[in-house]
Amino acid sequence: AQTVTQSQPEMSVQEAETVTLSCTYDTSENNYYLFWYKQPPSRQMILVIRQEAYKQQNATENRFSVNFQKAAKSFSLKISDSQLGDTAMYFCAFIQYSGGGADGLTFGKGTHLIIQP
């Protein structure tokens, strides 16, 4: 069974600072995807960034980037120039790729990120 661990229940930074959220996972699979999802208060979960395990290059989406260390099974999210709208719960998630498609996501417990003005 896969597990996802987020060791930081809550983080708080000042606006415009850079923040890194940690995530480790455990799997025996070789083909999988990793995600960071954002869940703002009382709003739906949205995808922030995705990483395919077979790609060595770290994914980047504007101010969001990941540090994917496959051997260490580590997948951290870096948010640069943080904004007030980044305040949310952030979930690291894993999905096994099983040929024709993917199965259910396994989520970590989340990190509550607070951006202070």
Added chain:
Amino acid sequence: DTGVSQDPRHKITKRGQNVTFRCDPISEHNRLYWYRQTLGQGPEFLTYFQNEAQLEKSRLLSDRFSAERPKGSFSTLEIQRTEQGDSAMYLCASSLRGRGNTEAFFGQGTRLTVV
């Protein structure tokens, strides 16, 4: 079609009652997932459908839970004889099956409170 929609958004029920939730996925998506999220936790996978076929069920899905997707479009999740431990946010997500298509789009969820 702007996204995954769930109905109702909130449901308060008395213990022992049955409840049913509905999820309308993005129209061209053939995979539909149900998750449960309790306070302070990440979502936990319950079950998923590919078209109308229910392909996997978590052991979290007790006999009191049943899900259907009769025509491969919308889905319903029914909880019979609700218990206080069923209080949670129930999330629906949909995706398009195929290599490289792994992004799941989530609805806003149905918050269930059992009193």
